[in-house]
Amino acid sequence: MNLIDLGFDEWFEAHIDEIRHEGQDIARVTAVNRNSFIVRNELGEIPAELAGKFVFGVESSVELPCVGDWVSVEYHNDGTLAIIHGLFPRKSFLRRKRAGMEVDYQMIAANIDIAFIVQSCHYDFNLARLNRYLVMAADGHVEPIIILAKTDLISQYELHEMLAAIKEAGITIRVIALSNITGTGYDELQQVLLPDRTCCLLGSSGVGKTTLINHLTGRDELDTKAVSGTGEGKHTTTRRQLIVLDNGVMFIDTPGMRELGLLSANEGVNKGFEDIIELAGACRYADCSHTQESGCAILAAIAEGELSEERYAGYLKLRKESEHYEMSYLEKRKKEKAFGRFIKTAKKSMKR
Numbered sequence: 374m375n376l377i378d379l380g381f382d383e384w385f386e387a388h389i390d391e392i393r394h395e396g397q398d399i400a401r402v403t404a405v406n407r408n409s410f411i412v413r414n415e416l417g418e419i420p421a422e423l424a425g426k427f428v429f430g431v432e433s434s435v436e437l438p439c440v441g442d443w444v445s446v447e448y449h450n451d452g453t454l455a456i457i458h459g460l461f462p463r464k465s466f467l468r469r470k471r472a473g474m475e476v477d478y479q480m481i482a483a484n485i486d487i488a489f490i491v492q493s494c495h496y497d498f499n500l501a502r503l504n505r506y507l508v509m510a511a512d513g514h515v516e517p518i519i520i521l522a523k524t525d526l527i528s529q530y531e532l533h534e535m536l537a538a539i540k541e542a543g544i545t546i547r548v549i550a551l552s553n554i555t556g557t558g559y560d561e562l563q564q565v566l567l568p569d570r571t572c573c574l575l576g577s578s579g580v581g582k583t584t585l586i587n588h589l590t591g592r593d594e595l596d597t598k599a600v601s602g603t604g605e606g607k608h609t610t611t612r613r614q615l616i617v618l619d620n621g622v623m624f625i626d627t628p629g630m631r632e633l634g635l636l637s638a639n640e641g642v643n644k645g646f647e648d649i650i651e652l653a654g655a656c657r658y659a660d661c662s663h664t665q666e667s668g669c670a671i672l673a674a675i676a677e678g679e680l681s682e683e684r685y686a687g688y689l690k691l692r693k694e695s696e697h698y699e700m701s702y703l704e705k706r707k708k709e710k711a712f713g714r715f716i717k718t719a720k721k722s723m724k725r
Contacts, residue, residue, distance in 0.1 A: 374415060374617070376401075376414075376415065377569065378568070379401050379413060379569075379617070379623070380401065380484060380570075380571050380623065381399065381401070382569075384464055385443055385464070388461050392445050392459040392461050393445040393459065394445065396447060397445040397446060397458055397459070398414065398445070398447070398448065399414070399443060399445060400412035400414045400421070400443075400444055400446045401413050401414075401441070401443055402421075402439065402440055402441065402442045402443075402444060402615075403418055403440065403614060403615040403616075404440060404614040404615070405438065405440055405613060408422075408423070409421075409422065410422070410423075410438060410457065411614075412444065412446060412455050412457070413617075414446075416452075419448075419452065419453060419455055420453075420454060421444075421446060421454070421455035421456065422454070422455075422456055422457065423438075423456075424457060424458045426458070427459070433478070434478060434479070434480070435478050437480070438457060438460055439466075439480035439482060440481075440482045440483070440613040440614065440615055440625055441482045441483040441484045441485060441571060441573075441615060441625060442460060442461065443484065444457045444458075444460055444461065445457070445458050445459035445460075445461075463483045463484055464484050464514075465485050465486075465513050465514045465515045466480065466481075466482070466484075466485070466513040466514075467482045467483075467485060467509055467513050467515060467573060467575070468480050468481055468509070468513060469481065469509060469630070481573070481575075481613065481627060482573050482625045482627070484571060485513070485515045485571050485572070485573045485625070486515070486570040486571050486572065487516050487517075487518055487565065487570065487571075488506070488509075488510045488515045488518070488572075488573045488575055489517075489519075489520050489572060489573065489574050489575065490503065490506040490507070490510070490518070490519050490520065490575050490576060491522050491574055491575065491576035491580045491581060491582050491585070492519070492521060492522065492576060492580060493521075493522050493523045493576075493580040493581060494521050494522065494523050494524050494526060494531070494535060494550075497576070497579075497580050498535055500539070500544075501687060502577075503519065503539075503544070504542075504645060504687055504691065505691065506575055506576075507544065508638055508641040508642050508644075508645040508691060509575075511640070511642075511644035511645045512638040512640055512641025512642075512644075513641070517546055518546065518547045518548075518549060518565065519539070519544075519546060519547065519548040520548075520551060520558075520562075520585075521535060521536075521549070522551060522552070522553065522580055522581040522585070523552060523553070523554075523580075523581060524550050524551060524555075524557060524558070525552040525554045525555050525557075532550060536548060541681070542681070542683075542684055543646070543648045543684050549562055551585075553581055553584045553585060553588050559588065559589075566618075566620070566622045567622065568620060568621030568622060569621060569623075570622060570623065571615070571623040571624075572622065572623065572625070573624070573627065574626055574627060575627060575630070578628070582626055582627070586616060586626055589622075589624075590616075590618055613625060613627050613628070614626055638691075638695045639692060639695050639696065641695075642688065642691050642692045642695055645691075646684075646688040649671065649680070649684070649685060649688050652670045652671045652680065653670065653671060654670075655670035656668060656669050656671070657669070663685075
């Protein structure tokens with residue numbers, strides 16, 4: 374398998390001279406576990422560490438390698454250890470706000486072609502959460518496809534109602550309904566799984582992401598756990614990892630996400646709610662607040678039943694959340710840079 378098979382195309386080729394230096398090679402990050410990494414080259418996977426100079430130059434966690442990244446490396450110990458010296462620019466990415474109170478980014482994966490957003494028909498179907506995943510994908514310039522899993526646990530009528538709810542919510546992207554038990558939907562899924570493409574599975578714990586990969590490989594390569602009495606799966610995946618299938622398709626499996634906060638994702642919010650953005654452009658006043666003005670296209674669409682109040686409220690909520698955390702993040706970065714300048718000045722003074 375060569376680098377092209379792993380997804381290294383002309384876009385990355387254009388950045389080689391600025392990232393790779395003499396004596397270095399190119400590899401792709403396939404797993405991250407805190408400060409240790411696994412990278413893959415033409416020959417296979419090997420453990421990797423960050424070079425000290427690389428770590429010293431990092432100003433934000435976003436600048437650290439994540440699964441799917443391309444990096445420049447130098448091999449040691451007869452090729453059994455790689456030292457990471459440089460990080461290629463990302464063509465696309467998936468990120469969220471870190472869970473908890475910390476206002477910072479958490480990188481999920483990079484250089485993704487398709488994000489499969491998996492929701493279980495039986496217990497996990499949630500339009501509000503689905504919109505958050507769609508915003509995440511749009512923010513990182515990743516094509517999203519919805520997978521409604523475990524269709525064998527509901528009736529055809531219930532499935533039809535879910536598909537109708539997605540359409541009525543203004544979500545127009547592709548939806549694939551499938552069952553790991555009956556195999557229904559896998560023929561449709563295979564149509565979008567092309568060699569050299571990198572796909573990522575997103576969704577809550579237990580919705581069947583790992584089982585889906587095992588089904589595609591025909592082997593139980595990844596651990597899964599039996600479902601509970603309610604049909605709800607149990608969390609198994611503990612780290613993000615890139616797996617190459619026999620047909621050349623690359624899959625990134627991810628742990629389930631309990632929190633899906635948005636940070637500085639206004640572009641993604643706008644792309645995820647393009648129907649509302651288009652309506653706003655038709656308002657009579659350019660500075661329309663969409664609350665009480667006459668000639669407001671959004672209010673008119675809601676009154677006429679063309680836009681649901683729930684969808685518009687969801688848009689406002691996600692945009693407000695993204696802007697709020699963005700302000701907090703920028704303030705945090707400002708303080709960190711000021712502290713960094715203080716440390717540098719203090720060190721210079723000590724040398725005098």
